[in-house]
Structures are given as C-alpha cells and as structure tokens.
Amino acid sequence: MIRRLFTSALALALILIVAPTATLAPVAFAAENGGTVEGVLELPPVQSRKAAPKRGEAFVPRAKNPLRPPNGLDPRFEMVVVLEGGPVDDNDKKPQPARYNIIGENFPNQMLPVIVGGKVEIKNLGTRSPRLYSKTLPDVVPNDPINRKGVRATQAITELHKAIDIRDQDSVHFIAYIVAFENAYFAIPDFDGSVKLEGIPSGEWTVKVWYRDAWVTNLPETKISVSSRKAAKFRIALPAKLTTEASAH
Amino acid sequence: MFLSKIWFFLVTVVAAVAITIALVMPRPAERAAAIQESKSVRTACLVTQILLTxxxxxxxxxxxxxxxxxxxxxxxxxxxxxxxxxxxxxxxxxxxxxxxxxxxxxxxxxxxxxxxxxxxxxxxxxxxxxxxxxxxxxxxxxxxxxxxxxxxxxxxxxxxxxxxxxxxxxxxxxxxxxxxxxxxxxxxVDQEFAGSLSENIGANVNFYVGSDNVASNKPIQIHKDVVAGSQELASLEAGQDCAVGKILHVTAGQEDYAVVSARLPGEAGQQGAFYSVYIQQARPLTFMGTLKQVKKDDLGFDRFPWLMVGGLFIALMVIGFLFMMREVDGPLKRLGKDAVALAQGDKERFNEELHRSKYGSIARSVNIAIDKMQRDAKAAKKDLDQLLGPMPEAGGTDAAASALPPIGPGGDLSAFSAPPPSEFKFGSAPSSTDLGLTPPPAATPGLAAPIITPAPADTFAELRGNAPRKPAEERTPPPIPTKRLQGDNAPLKRPTDSQIVPDPVSVPGLSGIDADILGEDDDVGEATRLFEGRADSEHELQTIATDGANGATYFQEVYEQFIALKKKCGEPIESLSFERFAKKLQKNQEALIAKHGCQSVKFQVYEKDGKAALKASPVK
The missing domain is CATH 3.30.450.20 (PAS domain)
Structure with a gap:
C-alpha cells in the first residue's frame, strides 16, 4: 500500500515537472528561477496611424464602418518582443522545439519565434487540413496535409534573424513567419499588445522589437532590470510609422 | 436566233448568279450570327459581373x-x-x-x-x-x-x-x-444561384475554382475545355476578361457553345476561381440547312415577295417566248408555208427575201437545187430533141421538157421520176438532191407542142404522202428506176440502154420497150403523146419495116391504119399528109434503131382516150 502510494506520488510529481516543459507556452522560454517581465506595446492614436492595409478586394471595395472610424494599422500581430543584453543561461541557448497551433484559419500570431537550431512544431487545431510550404526555404516544412490535431515539425532553423515564411497551399490568407533568435528570451504579444516573459535571468536587459523580418529601429531604447523578486515592467509606445532595418536598407 | 441566244445566255447567267447567291448567302449569315453570338456571350459575361456586384x-x-x-x-x-x-x-x-x-x-x-x-x-x-x-x-x-x-x-x-x-x-x-x-x-454559390443568374442573363453560367467546377446551372460537360481555356486569363488586364477575353468554341455532345470566362475576385479569385458564361451556337447554315430552317410562315405573302418573284418569272418566260417566236417559230412557219406553196406549185422557188439567217440559207439551198434540176431538165429536153427531133417551138422549152416520158427512147429522164419521199432532204446539197417533186407545168392549150401526160407513176401528192395512193391495179406501173441515189453527193448517172431495155423474151415479138406516137401534126394543133404502156392488141400492126423500100410500104400501111382510126375517132385528117407522117416515122425509127441497136421498129396504131395514137417498139 505504501509502495503504491509512493509510486503514485512519484508519477504525479513527474507529471508536474514534465508537463510545463511539454506544453510549450508561447510566452515563456525562460530559465529556471528567473524573473518575470511584463510589458505592453501601445499603439499610437488611431488618427495618427496608417490605415489598415488593403488586404484584398472582391466585387465591392471595402467601406468604413459608419458608426466608428476604423482601426488603423495594428502591427503587433507581426511583432516579437526580445530581451537582449542580459546574462544568458546556457540552457536557454540550447535549441528547443517551439510549438505553435493553427486555430481556425491561421495562427493566433503571425510570428513563430524559435531558438536558433531548434525546430518548430505546428499542430493543426483548425477544421481544414493545410498543406504547408515555404517560399523562402522550400524544404523547411513537410508538404503533406496536416489532419486535424496532426503535428508537423520543420527542419532545424539554423539561420539567425531570418524570416522564413510558412504558407498553406489551399489558403490565400494563411501566412506566418519563423524567426530564429539566439536564446529563449522572446515573446509574442497578445491581441491587446500585452507581453509576458518568465524565467528571465536577473540582470539588465534591453527590450527590442522584431517586426516581421527585421528589427524595429525607431523605438526609444527600453531597458529593464530583471530580478526574481519583482516583475519588471515596460511600456513601449509604437510610433505611427515604424522603421525597420529592412526598410532602412 | 441571235437575240434568243443572248436571252438564254442572260437567263443562264441570272440563274447561275441566283444559285451562287443561294449557296453563298448562308456564309455571311453564319458570320453575322457568330458575331452576334460573340457579342451576346460577352454581354452576358459583363452582365453577370454586374449582377454579382x-x-x-x-x-x-x-x-x-x-x-x-x-x-x-x-x-x-x-x-x-x-x-x-x-x-x-x-x-x-x-x-x-x-x-x-x-x-x-x-x-x-x-x-x-x-x-x-x-x-x-x-x-x-x-x-x-x-x-x-x-x-x-x-x-x-x-x-x-x-x-x-x-x-x-x-x-x-x-x-x-x-x-x-x-x-x-x-x-x-x-x-x-x-x-x-x-x-x-x-x-x-450553387446550382440555384447559377440558375438565377442564367435566367437573368439569358445564358448558361458555370463557376470554377482552379480545375474544379463548383456550380453550374446546367450539367453540360464542357468543363475540361473551359478550364484549359481559362489559362489565358492570367495574361489579361484585370477587369477586362469579359471584354477582351478569348471566346472559346467548345462542343458537348452534338451542340457547340461559345464560351467566355472571367476571373472572380477575392480570395477565391487568388485561388484560381472564375466563371464562364456560354451560349449555344447556331449550327452552320449550309444551303440545305437553310432550306430545312424554312418555316411555313417564311413563305407567306406577308413575308415573301411572291408577286415580284412570280411577275419576274412570267416576264422572263414571256420575253423568252417572244424571242423564240420572232427568231424561230415565225421564220420556220414562213419557210414551211413557202415550202407548201412550192409543193403545190404556187411558187417555183423560195423567196429568199422573206427568209433570214439559217432559214434563208435553207431557202437558198433549195433554190439552188431547183435551179440545177431545171438545168438538168433542159439538158434532158435537148437530148430528147436530138433523139426524137426538135419539138415544136410553140410548146416552149419547159413544156417539152416536162412532157418527156420518164423512160423511153427519147433519152434519160430519170431526173423527172419521182423518188421515194424518204429520199427527200432539205439539207442535202442541191446538186445532189433528186427532188423530182416539181410538177410538170401544164402545157399551154392550143399549142402544137406535144402534150405530155403526167407520169403514170404516183402523183406528186402521193409521193408526199398527202394523198391516198391508188390501188395497185389502178396504178400505172412505176417507171423503171434509172437512177439510184448514192448519197447526197452521188453524181447523177445516165443508165445504159441495156439497163432500161427489158428482156425481149418477156414480150414475145417485141423488144420490150414500147413507145407510142400519138398525135397529129403540129400544124393541126393536135398533140403527140409518147408514153409507156401496152398497146391494144386489136390494133397491133404485125408488119415491120426493115429497110427503106419496105419501109415506105410499111409506113403507108401504118398511115392508112392511123387515118382510118382517126376517122373512126372523128378526128380531122386533112392536115396529116403521108409524106410528113412517113418522115416522122422514119425519124423515130432511125432514132430507136440508133439507140437500141435494133434491127427494125414496129409501129402500132391504137385508140387512146378517144383519139388515134401511135406507138413505136424496137424489134431486135
């Protein structure tokens, strides 16, 4: 009886330990016993923002909602918040698989960050069976259809800071970008722009923002001090017009 | 014939043009229909776009x-x-x-x-x-x-x-x-939606995404061709597909369709979605196809110009008939009438002034033949005169020539014998045509010229077949043919005496060819008739003069018999002296002996038609 109780307790402990690792949360590739970083990417006022890009048109040109002015461009779904400049745990440099889910017609966020050398696991939680491919790196992902709840892993992403597009052959609007960073200290914003990183080693960090295929260069420098006792917070006001390394070139 | 030929040529040209038009007309109609179909299908495509919008x-x-x-x-x-x-x-x-x-x-x-x-x-x-x-x-x-x-x-x-x-x-x-x-x-986008569109545009509509047909208002299997043709849409400027896109012509079953496709917008458009509008094409209109399409209403008086067509037909026909009458029927009728007059003796030859063109040529040819026969007749008369002595001048040349018997010791008169009707040909050369139809002109009454009775053969009417032929027993035996037609150009040959002298055996005691000498002296106005025939046996004189001494006696006997018969017949005898009678007999005797090579000539006195007549027969 005692042995049975011991075995059950051991199994439960094992599950409690392994489960967080297996369930790769998009906001946390963090070192153990690290600090927490919370922040938000704020959009400029609607009036100062560019209009949302024209994404397509059918028979009738899109029209503004008569009750309220439309939202402007919201680039946060294509952004990755990255911490740099702090003490990096060696474990957080090791390539680890990053899992992203397809929900419905696309990923929740179009950016799929991963530690360089790591693979991206894509799980289909939508109703369709997408056939993924990439224009940038054609062999990076299997092309066979992913059934519902199926998983496909990409090749190891070895090139740093290069956006690799992932598309669906049967869908026009399905697109996401895989980008490899040096370590696990990155996070993708929620739909309201909020960001949360956990397990960040204590130290001074610089908050940088990656937009689609390059770093945003016209943001004010944002430095945070991370400790295990208190969450470090930041607030980044996105400019009305973003400038990136790619656009600068 | 010139105008008729021109007219027939024009009518033929008109007919050829009409046939050409009838055969060619469907082609422009086809092109017009094809253009109209193209416009229709493009319009339907544009309207579809408007309806979708x-x-x-x-x-x-x-x-x-x-x-x-x-x-x-x-x-x-x-x-x-x-x-x-x-x-x-x-x-x-x-x-x-x-x-x-x-x-x-x-x-x-x-x-x-x-x-x-x-x-x-x-x-x-x-x-x-x-x-x-x-x-x-x-x-x-x-x-x-x-x-x-x-x-x-x-x-x-x-x-x-x-x-x-x-x-x-x-x-x-x-x-x-x-x-x-x-x-x-x-x-x-389903069949119902495609159907509603189709009703509005008057054409069929298909929707495709890539190579898949997703909706159609009709299950017509043209998808493969349409999808293949849609590949060209990528090269067109956006929004111009209906206006400038290529019109496909596809076939499903036995029907042809004109199809135009246009890309659909939106996300589906980026996935290759497009729609096709198609209409059924009219079948190619051949001439027969056009005829098959003719309906009863098309031939109604309100649709078809029957009066104009009928009037034109009648006008063409009447004009053609007029030309025919003017150039064919009329001249032929005149020629026929002239020919009948010629046959009846009302005319001696065709009046060439009345006949033109080919008919004038025929008339001239016939006239030439008549002239030739007259020349031949004169030549025959001359021969007869040489044989029998000159004819009295009062009878005229023609009368003497016409009075010649067809066969006799006087010469070859075959040109005057009536040939079989079938031998008569208008088209024959005059020189070779043995007409033989010219009736002998009647002798002038009162003249001393010998009156020659018509040939005992068939009359002219009989020869033409216009008059009933006499029974065989009533007819005088036909003359012995002296000339056999040897074709149109066969020369007229004089038969030899051996050919015309019958075999003496057939008539014992006679040389076979008899010649009657009728008449009286020209001075008394009586005609002398020579004709072929058999003498009355009861008046035959058995004495034959063979030389000059005996001839005078013989001639005397004949003279006496002749005078006696004339008296018997009530004829005057005052003007007929023995010297003159003997001289005549002598001349005929010499001529017959010279001609037939006979030893003597037998004269027979007999009564003919109530008059005394004399017949000479060579005796071999």
Whole structure:
C-alpha cells in the first residue's frame, strides 16, 4: 500500500515537472528561477496611424464602418518582443522545439519565434487540413496535409534573424513567419499588445522589437532590470510609422 | 436566233448568279450570327459581373443590418466578454446561437448559408448552422475578417471545404460604440444561384475554382475545355476578361457553345476561381440547312415577295417566248408555208427575201437545187430533141421538157421520176438532191407542142404522202428506176440502154420497150403523146419495116391504119399528109434503131382516150 502510494506520488510529481516543459507556452522560454517581465506595446492614436492595409478586394471595395472610424494599422500581430543584453543561461541557448497551433484559419500570431537550431512544431487545431510550404526555404516544412490535431515539425532553423515564411497551399490568407533568435528570451504579444516573459535571468536587459523580418529601429531604447523578486515592467509606445532595418536598407 | 441566244445566255447567267447567291448567302449569315453570338456571350459575361456586384452590395447591406441587430440585442456584450477569455466559453456560444437563430428566422427570402459571430480576436463565438455546433476557432486569418475587425465592411469570395461562398463581414460595436467583434454572412454559390443568374442573363453560367467546377446551372460537360481555356486569363488586364477575353468554341455532345470566362475576385479569385458564361451556337447554315430552317410562315405573302418573284418569272418566260417566236417559230412557219406553196406549185422557188439567217440559207439551198434540176431538165429536153427531133417551138422549152416520158427512147429522164419521199432532204446539197417533186407545168392549150401526160407513176401528192395512193391495179406501173441515189453527193448517172431495155423474151415479138406516137401534126394543133404502156392488141400492126423500100410500104400501111382510126375517132385528117407522117416515122425509127441497136421498129396504131395514137417498139 505504501509502495503504491509512493509510486503514485512519484508519477504525479513527474507529471508536474514534465508537463510545463511539454506544453510549450508561447510566452515563456525562460530559465529556471528567473524573473518575470511584463510589458505592453501601445499603439499610437488611431488618427495618427496608417490605415489598415488593403488586404484584398472582391466585387465591392471595402467601406468604413459608419458608426466608428476604423482601426488603423495594428502591427503587433507581426511583432516579437526580445530581451537582449542580459546574462544568458546556457540552457536557454540550447535549441528547443517551439510549438505553435493553427486555430481556425491561421495562427493566433503571425510570428513563430524559435531558438536558433531548434525546430518548430505546428499542430493543426483548425477544421481544414493545410498543406504547408515555404517560399523562402522550400524544404523547411513537410508538404503533406496536416489532419486535424496532426503535428508537423520543420527542419532545424539554423539561420539567425531570418524570416522564413510558412504558407498553406489551399489558403490565400494563411501566412506566418519563423524567426530564429539566439536564446529563449522572446515573446509574442497578445491581441491587446500585452507581453509576458518568465524565467528571465536577473540582470539588465534591453527590450527590442522584431517586426516581421527585421528589427524595429525607431523605438526609444527600453531597458529593464530583471530580478526574481519583482516583475519588471515596460511600456513601449509604437510610433505611427515604424522603421525597420529592412526598410532602412 | 441571235437575240434568243443572248436571252438564254442572260437567263443562264441570272440563274447561275441566283444559285451562287443561294449557296453563298448562308456564309455571311453564319458570320453575322457568330458575331452576334460573340457579342451576346460577352454581354452576358459583363452582365453577370454586374449582377454579382449587385449581389455583393446586397449582401454587405444585409451583413451591416445583422451587425446592427447584434448590437441592439446586446449580443455585442457577449462578444466583448468572449474576447477577454483565452477561450470562448460555452455560455457565450449558447447565447450567441440562440440570438442568431432568431435573427436568421427574421430574414425573408433566401436565407444565408451561414452566419458567424466573431469576438475581437476573430474567434467564432457562435455559428448559425445548427449542424455545426463548433466554436472557438479563429477566423482572423481571413482578410475579410481582419478588415471587419479593423472596422471595415466588405465582401469576399471564399473557397471553403464544401464549396465556393459569397461572404460579407461587418464590424460589431457595442451600444457605447466600442469594438465588440464582427459578423460574417456567407451564401453558397450553387446550382440555384447559377440558375438565377442564367435566367437573368439569358445564358448558361458555370463557376470554377482552379480545375474544379463548383456550380453550374446546367450539367453540360464542357468543363475540361473551359478550364484549359481559362489559362489565358492570367495574361489579361484585370477587369477586362469579359471584354477582351478569348471566346472559346467548345462542343458537348452534338451542340457547340461559345464560351467566355472571367476571373472572380477575392480570395477565391487568388485561388484560381472564375466563371464562364456560354451560349449555344447556331449550327452552320449550309444551303440545305437553310432550306430545312424554312418555316411555313417564311413563305407567306406577308413575308415573301411572291408577286415580284412570280411577275419576274412570267416576264422572263414571256420575253423568252417572244424571242423564240420572232427568231424561230415565225421564220420556220414562213419557210414551211413557202415550202407548201412550192409543193403545190404556187411558187417555183423560195423567196429568199422573206427568209433570214439559217432559214434563208435553207431557202437558198433549195433554190439552188431547183435551179440545177431545171438545168438538168433542159439538158434532158435537148437530148430528147436530138433523139426524137426538135419539138415544136410553140410548146416552149419547159413544156417539152416536162412532157418527156420518164423512160423511153427519147433519152434519160430519170431526173423527172419521182423518188421515194424518204429520199427527200432539205439539207442535202442541191446538186445532189433528186427532188423530182416539181410538177410538170401544164402545157399551154392550143399549142402544137406535144402534150405530155403526167407520169403514170404516183402523183406528186402521193409521193408526199398527202394523198391516198391508188390501188395497185389502178396504178400505172412505176417507171423503171434509172437512177439510184448514192448519197447526197452521188453524181447523177445516165443508165445504159441495156439497163432500161427489158428482156425481149418477156414480150414475145417485141423488144420490150414500147413507145407510142400519138398525135397529129403540129400544124393541126393536135398533140403527140409518147408514153409507156401496152398497146391494144386489136390494133397491133404485125408488119415491120426493115429497110427503106419496105419501109415506105410499111409506113403507108401504118398511115392508112392511123387515118382510118382517126376517122373512126372523128378526128380531122386533112392536115396529116403521108409524106410528113412517113418522115416522122422514119425519124423515130432511125432514132430507136440508133439507140437500141435494133434491127427494125414496129409501129402500132391504137385508140387512146378517144383519139388515134401511135406507138413505136424496137424489134431486135
């Protein structure tokens, strides 16, 4: 009886330990016993923002909602918040698989960050069976259809800071970008722009923002001090017009 | 004939032109029909585009009304609350489904295929389709949904798992005008929709996505050709597909269709969606095909110019008849009339002035033949005169020539014998035509010239077949043919004496050819008749003079018998002296002896037609 109780307790402990690792949360590739970083990417006022890009048109040109002015461009779904400049745990440099889910017609966020050398696991939680491919790196992902709840892993992403597009052959609007960073200290914003990183080693960090295929260069420098006792917070006001390394070139 | 030939040529040309027109006319009609079909199918394509645009506007309007209804029903608050959670709650889904069902029920007419309520994250809070209870999946990937969540209303075309959909989305706001989410309405593109379009444009409509046909108003299998032809659309400027796109001509079964395709916009358009409008082509119109298409109404008096066609036909025919009458029938009739007059002796030759062209040529040819025969007759008379002595001048040359017997010791008179009718040919050369039809002119009464009775053969009328022939026993035996036609150009040959002298054995005691000497001296006005025939046996004189001494005695006997018979017949004898009678007999005797080589000549006195007559027969 005692042995049975011991075995059950051991199994439960094992599950409690392994489960967080297996369930790769998009906001946390963090070192153990690290600090927490919370922040938000704020959009400029609607009036100062560019209009949302024209994404397509059918028979009738899109029209503004008569009750309220439309939202402007919201680039946060294509952004990755990255911490740099702090003490990096060696474990957080090791390539680890990053899992992203397809929900419905696309990923929740179009950016799929991963530690360089790591693979991206894509799980289909939508109703369709997408056939993924990439224009940038054609062999990076299997092309066979992913059934519902199926998983496909990409090749190891070895090139740093290069956006690799992932598309669906049967869908026009399905697109996401895989980008490899040096370590696990990155996070993708929620739909309201909020960001949360956990397990960040204590130290001074610089908050940088990656937009689609390059770093945003016209943001004010944002430095945070991370400790295990208190969450470090930041607030980044996105400019009305973003400038990136790619656009600068 | 000139005008008739010209006329027939013109009529033939007109007929040829008419036939050519009839054969050629279907081709321009075909081209016109093809051009019209091209215009029709392009117009139908453009109208389809307009109808699809109108349909999209109506759908956007409906979606906006739905968004407004969601806001008024406070369903927008449910969307706001759902947006806050990491997942969409079942409670929010239930509320959303319940309210959506009410909204769908309120829609009159064609109801949407689906309605989605989305939260701010683009996740499905509720679906209107009771058969699809799922929720929580994100639709944010759709550009339409992103636009709606950004505050825009628009339409789109989606190729979903179960087909092509016309969709529209509009943002949903709370009563406080905060963003709450979006509503998406979709209507499938199916056979019913294609059918309604087809009714409006008067053409068939197919919808395709890539190589898949997703909707058609008719199950006509032209998809393979249409899809293949749609590859050229990529090279066209956007929006110009209907106007400048290539018109395909495809065949399904036994029908031909003209097809024009146009790309569809939206996401489905980026996936290769397009629609095709096609109409059935008219069959190629051949001449016979055109005739088969003729209906009874086409031949009605109100549609077809029967009067004009009939009048034209009659005019052509009348003009043709007039030309024929003027140039053929009239001249032929005149020639025939002239020929009849010639045959009846009313004319001696054709009047060439009356006949023109070919008929004049015929008349001239006949006249030449007549002239030749007259010359031959004169020559025959001359021969006879040489044989029998000169004829009295009072009788005239023609009378003497005509009075010659067809056969006799006087010479070859074969030219005057009547040939068989079948030998008569107008077309024959005059020189070779043995007409023999010229009736002998009547001797002038009162002249001393010998009166020659007509040939005992068939009369002229009999020869022509116009008069009934006499019975054989009544007819005088036909003359011995002295000339056999040897073709149109055969020369007229004089037969030898051996040919015309019968075998003496056949008539014992006679040389076979008898000659009668009728008459009296020219001075007394009596005619002397020479004719072929048998003498009366009762008046035969058996004495034959063989030399000059005996001849005088013989001639005396004959003279006495002749005088006696004349007395008996009541004829005057005063002017007939023995010297003259003997001289005549002597001359005839010498001529017959010279001609036939006979030893003597037998003279027979006999009565002929109540008059005394004398016949000479050579004796070998």
């Amino acid at each position: 109108d349909n999209a506007r109506a759908r956007i309007q409906l979606t906006s009304e739905f968004a407004q209804a969601v806001r008024e029903l406070k369903l927008s608050n449910t969307l706001v609350e759902a947006s806050k959670g990491d997942i969409v709650s079942g409670e929010a889904n239930a509320t959303g489904r319940k309210e959506l069902a009410k909204l769908v029920a309120s829609v009159s007419g064609t109801k949407p295929s689906f309605i989605w309520l989305l939260d701010l994250r683009g996740r499905v809070v509720a679906r209107s389709n009771p058969e699809d209870p799922t929720y929580g999946d994100s639709m944010r990937g759709y550009e339409l949904v992103q636009d709606a969540l950004d505050g825009y209303v628009r339409d789109d075309l989606w190729m979903m798992a179960d087909g092509l959909y016309r969709v529209a989305a509009a943002p949903v706001l709370t009563r406080e005008l905060d963003w709450a989410g979006a509503v998406v309405i979709g209507q499938t």
